[in-house]
Amino acid sequence: MKNYEESAARMALFVEKTNKSQAEIARHASLNSATLSRIASGKQVLGKTVISALSAAFDVNSEWLLTGKGEMGTAELRPLDLVASARIIDPDAREAEDRRLKEPELPYATYKESRTDYNVSNQVSRDKPNMWLVPIKAQAGFAKRFDDPVFRGQMQRVAFPMVMGECFGFEVEGKSMQPKYDPYSWVVCTLIDDYTWLRKGKNYVFQTYEGIYIKQFDQIEDNIIRMVSINPEYNPVEGLPLSETRKLYAIEGKYVKE
Incomplete structure (x- = not known):
């Protein structure tokens, strides 16, 4: 119960400093207002998914939200152009932005995986940029630096209402997940709180300290995540120690070129 009470106390401080209602905060962070209400009333602990959404929309320290350590931050809304990565304000990063603008636009997603119980709602992020795009060349940096606001400011973010x-x-990257996922196609994912959500035979994105892996989950054995490739030519797959797995993502859908 202590963790619930501490989460409620930090949420109360954060809400007060934003000078906004819980409903307004939920709308800006694309969260369910009922979730924030449960946290504020001590009925739910602050999970990583909520913390990630809040720290992306507001200037708030994710470590403070999680543990209470460090400074909270200003709790002000992040500028839309920074959050959406429409432009890079830092003039030293202008060259990187020019390269990004020359890249082709991604087609809209026309195929969806089955819905998951930890992401039950849809159709609520109609116009707000809510999807971070992580190309192959940026995945190593993403794995190490996504929590850095400057790095996030250099990423493209688009609206994905589904x-x-x-x-x-x-x-x-690569052919190990063919025929379901071809090289250079895109998968749309949501962050899940921990490995207890993993289901045998389902496909996930595993983030380590070194990079990103898209694989099918098999089992957890001796604190090792066992995975397989859909393409049998790329099996067996070396397991991932739980201690080296930073984040887990459920695949909700993929982009299909029309």
């Missing part, structure tokens, strides 16, 4: 709240688009 998923509630924050989501991620990862570009597929």
Whole structure:
């Protein structure tokens, strides 16, 4: 119960400093207002998914939200052009932005995986940029520096209304997940709180300290995540120690070129 009470106390401080209602905060962060209400009333602990959404929309320290350590931050809304990565304000990053603008636009997603019980709502992020796009060339940096606001400011973010709240688009590298996911296609993912959500035979994105892996989950054995490739030519797959797995993402859908 202590963790619930501490989460409620930090949520109360955060809400007060934003000078906004819980409903307004939920709308800006693309969260369910009922979720924030449960946290504020001590009925739900602050999970990583909520923390990630809040820290993306507001200037708030994710470590403070999680543990209470460090400074809270200003709790002010992040500028839309920074959050959406429409432009890079830092003039030293202008060259990187010019390269990004020359890249082709991604087609809209026309195929969806089955919905998951930890992401049950949809159609709520109609115009707000809520999907971070992570191309192959940026995945190593993403794995190490996504929590850095400057790095996030250099990423492209687009609106994806079929998923509630924050989501991620990862570009597929290699042929190990064919025929379901072709090289250079994109998968749309949502962050899940921990490995207890993993289901045998389902496909996930695993983030380590070194990079991104798109694989099918098999089992957890001796604190090792066992995975397989859909393409049998790429099996067996070396397991991932739980201690080296930073984040887990459920694949909600993929982009299909029309």
